[in-house]
Amino acid sequence: MAKSDYYTKDQEQAARFAKAMAHPVRIAILQLLITQSCCYHGDMAEELPIAKSTLSQHLNELKDAGLIQGDITPPTVKYCINKANWKKAKKIFNTIFDEVALNEVCRK
Numbered sequence: 001m002a003k004s005d006y007y008t009k010d011q012e013q014a015a016r017f018a019k020a021m022a023h024p025v026r027i028a029i030l031q032l033l034i035t036q037s038c039c040y041h042g043d044m045a046e047e048l049p050i051a052k053s054t055l056s057q058h059l060n061e062l063k064d065a066g067l068i069q070g071d072i073t074p075p076t077v078k079y080c081i082n083k084a085n086w087k088k089a090k091k092i093f094n095t096i097f098d099e100v101a102l103n104e105v106c107r108k
Contacts, residue, residue, distance in 0.1 A: 013089075014089075014096065016066075017065055017066075017092070020064070020067055023061075025050060026058050028048060029059065030062070030068070032048075033081050034081060039078070039080070040077065044079070059079060065085075066082055066085040067082055
């Protein structure tokens with residue numbers, strides 16, 4: 001059995017979501033987008049203390065993981081939370097956290 005066959009789709013997806021969120025700037029981006037229906041790249045660059053090129057790299061990582069989506073209408077780029085994948089991430093992580101909590105109760 002190949003290593004990739006060992007993991008479930010949810011485990012692989014959880015790892016991808018977690019990797020995308022594994023930076024404080026990306027968490028800040030997600031928190032900003034959660035509070036708004038959408039946000040333009042330029043507006044985010046003004047709110048976050050990083051260079052526009054660095055912001056673009058972080059946005060691309062979140063977009064590649066499917067946590068956000070972008071609408072490119074030159075000269076602007078507008079981003080928002082990918083609601084379907086956000087719900088999926090929430091469900092996957094809640095399942096993992098619930099299992100951990102249940103096992104902690106069982107050990108006591």
